[in-house]
Amino acid sequence: xxVLRRSFLKLTAGAGVLTAAAAxxxxxSGQTWAATWNKSGFESKAAADALKSLGxxxxxxxxxxxxxxxxxxxxxAVVPVAVTSKIPNTQSISILAEKNxxxxxxxxxxxxxxxxYVSTRIKMGQTSxxxxxxxxxxxxxxxxxxxxxTIGGCG
Amino acid sequence: xxxxxKIRATLxxxxxxxxxxxxxxxxxxxxxDAKGEIVPVHFIQSVVVTHNGKTVLDAQWSQAISxxxxxxxxxxxxxxxxxxxxxxxxxxxxxxxxxxAVAAAS
Numbered sequence: 001x002x003v004l005r006r007s008f009l010k011l012t013a014g015a016g017v018l019t020a021a022a023a024x025x026x027x028x029s030g031q032t033w034a035a036t037w038n039k040s041g042f043e044s045k046a047a048a049d050a051l052k053s054l055g056x057x058x059x060x061x062x063x064x065x066x067x068x069x070x071x072x073x074x075x076x077a078v079v080p081v082a083v084t085s086k087i088p089n090t091q092s093i094s095i096l097a098e099k100n101x102x103x104x105x106x107x108x109x110x111x112x113x114x115x116x117y118v119s120t121r122i123k124m125g126q127t128s129x130x131x132x133x134x135x136x137x138x139x140x141x142x143x144x145x146x147x148x149x150t151i152g153g154c155g
Numbered sequence: 156x157x158x159x160x161k162i163r164a165t166l167x168x169x170x171x172x173x174x175x176x177x178x179x180x181x182x183x184x185x186x187x188d189a190k191g192e193i194v195p196v197h198f199i200q201s202v203v204v205t206h207n208g209k210t211v212l213d214a215q216w217s218q219a220i221s222x223x224x225x226x227x228x229x230x231x232x233x234x235x236x237x238x239x240x241x242x243x244x245x246x247x248x249x250x251x252x253x254x255x256a257v258a259a260a261s
Contacts, residue, residue, distance in 0.1 A: 121220070
C-alpha cells in the first residue's frame with residue numbers, strides 16, 4: 001500500500017493530462033443524473049476559480065466560523081475536518097483544500113433542521129490552507145486553517 | 156459495490172447527532188494500479204440526508220473526500236424514533252439508501 005503510494009506520487013506530476021481525460025469521461029456519466037452537481041467548481045484547478053463557481057465574491061473573514069482540523073496530519077489521505085458556523089441563517093458550507101489538484105472538496109447545503117455544522121474526512125495532497133466558505137443570507141463568509149501534511153494523500 | 160452504510164443517530168436534548176460511515180473506494184482518477192494503469196475516477200458525488208422525509212442536508216462531493224467517507228451532522232427538533240434516511244449517488248450512477256430510527260440518549 002505504502003509502496004504503491006510512493007510510486008504513485010512520483011507519477012502524479014505526469015498524470016494531469018490523464019486526469020483531464022478521466023474528468024471528461026466523468027462529465028458524460030454525470031450529466032445523466034446530476035444537473036445540480038457543481039461541475040465547473042469541482043473541476044477548477046485553482047482555489048480562486050472554485051470560489052467563483054460558488055458565486056463567492058467579497059468574502060468576509062469571520063471569527064464565527066470554527067474549523068476543526070489537525071495542525072499536522074500524518075496521513076493526507078484521511079484528514080478529519082469539521083466546520084461549525086455561528087453565523088445566523090447559514091445556508092451552505094463549502095470546504096476547500098487550497099493546494100489540492102482540485103481544491104473544492106465538498107459543498108453542504110443545509111436546510112431547515114440542520115445545525116450549521118458538518119464533519120467529514122478529506123484527502124490532502126500537501127500542506128495547505130483548508131478554507132471554509134459559508135453562505136448566509138446571500139453573503140459569503142470565510143475562515144482558513146493551515147494543515148501540515150506529512151504524507152500526501154491525493155491518491 | 157453498494158455496501159450498506161453504517162448510520163448512528165443519537166438524541167442529545169432535541170438535537171440528533173447523526174454519524175454516517177459509507178463504504179466506497181472514492182478513487183481520484185490519479186492513482187495507478189499495480190500494472191501502471193490509471194484507476195478510473197469513481198466517487199460519491201451527492202449525499203442527501205432526510206429527517207422524516209424532509210431534506211436536511213444536500214451535499215455535493217468531489218473525489219477529495221476520503222475513502223470510506225465519514226459524514227457527521229446535527230439535526231434540530233428530532234425525537235426518538237424519527238426516521239433518518241441517507242442516500243448517496245456516485246459518478247457511475249450507483250445509489251444506496253439506508254435508514255435508521257433516532258435512538259434516545261443513552
